[in-house]
Amino acid sequence: MEAAWVNILMLILILALIWVWKKFNSLWLTPKRLEKILREQGLRGSPYRFKVGDTKETLKMQMQAMSKPMNLFSNDIGPRVSPYDHYIVNKHGKNSFIWNGQKPRVTLTDPELIKDVFNKIYDFGKPNMGPNIRSLIPGLAMHEGEKWSMHRKIINPAFNLEK
Template identity: 45%
Template sequence: MEASLLSTAMLSIVAIGFLVCSWGVLNWVWLRPKRLERLLRQQGFLGTPYRLLIGDMKENHQMTKRAESKPTSLTDNIAPHVIPFIHQTVQKYGKNCYTWLGPRPRVVISEMELVRDIFNKFNDFQKPSTNPLVRLLLVGLVSKEGKTWAKHRRIINPAFNLDRLKE
């Protein structure tokens, strides 16, 4: 009797573990991206619809290969050759749009006033969370956030003054 009770308990634990993992994968692959897509549309952004797991990576890769195969001259607009998928998305959906990099949306902001607001309000627009291992390996200004980022930006800003760069 105790053995069957123990096996039932183990089976229950395995089943619960499987359900928790399944819910996590379902949330990562489908529920969270669809929720983010709905929230972006509510905020006025337009973009490509989410496709399971790969997002827009396949189209992005195909367009990049096509653009690399065509010759370009120095007088051409370089954006369609360097970032063809982003260029086409901006042409189709407007200056503020989004694409999908796997299950994560990538927001494109092209209006200078909004870009200026994003850079000035660094506390409101946080960098996406990264893997803790990547955070340990990543050092420098890229890894700074909040007041530390503002302090370092203020320190290095004079170094990029036009007169100093000419020297």
């Protein structure tokens, strides 16, 4: 009878260790591995912070930007609409990344890289969003299949350097 309890406790301990390892892997090892891969590809960005990433800084800068009045005679709305993205692009360059929790978000502004992303639709997955958000944010980033292909043909001239 006592051997059965020992076996049950060992099984519970093993399951708990597996759960702890999976959590550690998803919360620390995977983001650090992704950060290393992004840096090897030449992208720069802020280092990964456990669990929250850059969320605190993003919210802090957003609140600061909204607390100040906007200059009505300026067309520079980047620092007002998305201050943290503006800060990161100025600090780390036009091709950089930030952290949304445990997931990196890559910012690309080079037309050739954007063209590569749009052409490799099966390598770069679309964001998984609910139907409410999909109806609020229509556009090329949300379309797939035939609808994506049609919209891609419409915007294709914008990626030609001659134009």
